[in-house]
Amino acid sequence: xxxxxxxxxxxxxxxxxxxxxxxxxxxxxxxxxxxxxxxxxxxxxxxxxxxxxxxxxxxxxxxxxxxxxxxxxxxxxxxxxxxxxxxxxxxxxxxxxxxx
Amino acid sequence: xxxxxxxxxxxxxxxxxxxxxxxxxxxxxxxxxxxxxxxxxxxxxxxxxxxxxxxxxxxxxxxxxxxxxxxxxxxxxxxxxxxxxxxxxxxxxxxxxxxxxxxxxxxxxxxxxxxxxxxxxxxxxxxxxxxxxxxxxxxxxxxxxxxxxxxxxxxxxxxxxxxxxxxxxxxxxxxxxxxxxxxxxxxxxxxxxxxxxxxxxxxxxxxxxxxxxxxxxxxxxxxxxxxxxxxxxxxxxxxxxxxxxxxxxxxxxxxxxxxxxxxxxxxxxxxxxxxxxxxxxxxxxxxxxxxxxxxxxxxxxxxxxxxxxxxxxxxxxxxxxxxxxxxxxxxxxxxxxxxxxxxxxxxxxxxxxxxxxxxxxxxxxxxxxxxxxxxxxxxxxxxxxxxxxxxxxxxxxxxxxxxxxxxxxxxxxxxxxxxxxxxxxxxxxxxxxxxxxxxxxxxxxxxxxxxxxxxxxxxxxxxxxxxxxxxxxxxxxxxxxxxxxxxxxxxxxx
Numbered sequence: 001x002x003x004x005x006x007x008x009x010x011x012x013x014x015x016x017x018x019x020x021x022x023x024x025x026x027x028x029x030x031x032x033x034x035x036x037x038x039x040x041x042x043x044x045x046x047x048x049x050x051x052x053x054x055x056x057x058x059x060x061x062x063x064x065x066x067x068x069x070x071x072x073x074x075x076x077x078x079x080x081x082x083x084x085x086x087x088x089x090x091x092x093x094x095x096x097x098x099x100x
Numbered sequence: 101x102x103x104x105x106x107x108x109x110x111x112x113x114x115x116x117x118x119x120x121x122x123x124x125x126x127x128x129x130x131x132x133x134x135x136x137x138x139x140x141x142x143x144x145x146x147x148x149x150x151x152x153x154x155x156x157x158x159x160x161x162x163x164x165x166x167x168x169x170x171x172x173x174x175x176x177x178x179x180x181x182x183x184x185x186x187x188x189x190x191x192x193x194x195x196x197x198x199x200x201x202x203x204x205x206x207x208x209x210x211x212x213x214x215x216x217x218x219x220x221x222x223x224x225x226x227x228x229x230x231x232x233x234x235x236x237x238x239x240x241x242x243x244x245x246x247x248x249x250x251x252x253x254x255x256x257x258x259x260x261x262x263x264x265x266x267x268x269x270x271x272x273x274x275x276x277x278x279x280x281x282x283x284x285x286x287x288x289x290x291x292x293x294x295x296x297x298x299x300x301x302x303x304x305x306x307x308x309x310x311x312x313x314x315x316x317x318x319x320x321x322x323x324x325x326x327x328x329x330x331x332x333x334x335x336x337x338x339x340x341x342x343x344x345x346x347x348x349x350x351x352x353x354x355x356x357x358x359x360x361x362x363x364x365x366x367x368x369x370x371x372x373x374x375x376x377x378x379x380x381x382x383x384x385x386x387x388x389x390x391x392x393x394x395x396x397x398x399x400x401x402x403x404x405x406x407x408x409x410x411x412x413x414x415x416x417x418x419x420x421x422x423x424x425x426x427x428x429x430x431x432x433x434x435x436x437x438x439x440x441x442x443x444x445x446x447x448x449x450x451x452x453x454x455x456x457x458x459x460x461x462x463x464x465x466x467x468x469x470x471x472x473x474x475x476x477x478x479x480x481x482x483x484x485x486x487x488x489x490x491x492x493x494x495x496x497x498x499x500x501x502x503x504x505x506x507x508x509x510x511x512x513x514x515x516x517x518x519x520x521x522x523x524x525x526x527x528x529x530x531x532x533x534x535x536x537x538x539x540x541x542x543x544x545x546x547x548x549x550x551x552x553x554x555x556x557x558x559x560x561x562x563x564x565x566x567x568x569x570x571x572x573x574x575x576x577x578x579x580x581x582x583x584x585x586x587x588x589x590x591x592x593x594x
Contacts, residue, residue, distance in 0.1 A: 015418060018450035035467070041480075051486050071203070079201075091447070
């Protein structure tokens with residue numbers, strides 16, 4: 001199984017990881033090798049097997065919808081790279097400018 | 101006797117009886133950390149002041165006749181994957197350098213309420229991804245038995261600090277073997293409880309359907325003591341089990357007569373080091389002498405465990421680690437070129453993550469993103485989930501015939517630092533004997549069963565059905581009453 005550089009670049013954007021040209025080279029080689037290895041699973045007959053996403057046979061767990069203490073705004077913001085005391089600050093979502 | 105020579109059980113007894121003060125006990129371990137950790141690098145943060153202050157409060161309360169908790173005065177090191185409100189929590193990553201969690205992990209809260217003394221946070225592979233500790237952004241941990249060798253991973257700092265008597269107990273987390281493999285390579289005892297037995301609230305998430313916190317200590321008896329405190333339902337983790345927490349420490353006495361232990365022939369395939377194979381066989385003989393019976397069992401899909409794991413874990417990781425966006429906490433890149441990015445925000449995300457994550461974490465995020473992406477989901481992720489069910493079914497079938505399954509915890513003793521760093525796939529294969537436990541959601545324990553000629557510990561693993569912790573601990577305790585491998589100390593750092 002071999003991945004192309006374009007495949008890897010696309011996955012990098014989906015994963016929100018900036019990859020340099022040399023990162024792309026290394027990642028393409030390594031991912032091809034690992035994907036080749038995990039492709040071993042293709043030989044297992046799973047035609048009548050249901051997927052198992054979680055080891056517990058648990059159902060959804062509900063609690064009463066009551067207000068409870070939670071993080072304060074300042075606690076929630078305490079490790080933020082930038083904030084204004086009320087909100088997280090980020091660079092411009094659209095367009096070119098944005099100083100945060 | 102020096103505190104460092106006592107078991108955790110003896111330490112809490114000595115503190116309770118007033119034979120040893122919590123401060124004296126804490127100081128003794130802090131002294132060892134100061135003397136030894138420069139060459140081992142097991143700690144990312146040592147909280148000398150906080151530990152001594154909490155020890156002093158415990159002593160004061162005890163002297164005043166007040167109630168003290170079941171772990172009163174017991175120094176404990178906590179893997180840096182667990183959030184601590186008063187201490188930095190980096191998860192071994194530059195991404196979280198300087199991060200201060202706003203709350204304690206449930207395990208940390210329980211330890212504090214039990215009057216344990218948290219001495220510091222231990223080094224680990226970045227975001228718990230790795231089997232050697234070499235993926236830590238803050239330098240590798242050295243194996244106390246041979247400083248040129250890896251301690252295993254990802255809970256390598258926790259394993260090494262117990263092996264070097266820098267703490268009598270450490271907390272680890274195990275997603276595919278990260279407690280059991282380093283315990284095996286460092287000659288200590290490490291328990292991965294059943295999935296859900298210990299709350300994951302405040303454990304930095306790697307692969308949420310596999311992650312589990314557990315104790316690492318000298319002996320099964322010490323692990324039992326700590327598990328009693330950290331196990332139990334937590335409304336903050338809806339996957340934590342509601343089942344009552346047994347008194348593990350009171351269930352160790354019963355003999356092993358009639359206990360059936362399975363032996364998997366496939367465990368002895370090519371690649372198993374002959375000295376490890378010999379240690380494992382001798383361990384089976386000890387269990388036989390203790391009254392257990394050994395039976396061949398099969399886990400036909402075990403050979404697909406590593407491939408299944410290296411799809412499911414990266415898929416869950418790619419989703420969990422999406423939270424590191426440079427906006428809410430963690431590293432934010434200041435670099436803005438505008439080249440090839442649709443918006444300044446997108447560039448900030450991509451550059452922050454590229455700068456904050458190390459190579460192995462990026463590799464797994466990329467693999468997971470690929471395996472979950474349109475066109476590949478069915479072939480990879482969905483396929484792995486189906487094989488996961490077959491792997492779990494193998495365990496359910498095997499546990500109809502045996503009570504436990506025994507075997508090696510890793511194929512080789514501790515390998516040299518740098519030996520596998522150039523080949524990610526070779527590093528993945530060190531998880532051969534441990535990943536299936538997590539995929540099945542059952543429990544496992546590893547402990548020393550011998551040493552190689554060159555003096556490296558050999559680990560034995562027992563796996564049990566869901567909630568079989570009492571039997572896992574009892575069998576290991578029985579083994580440790582009949583052998584003294586777990587009492588040996590590394591010469592290099594004595």
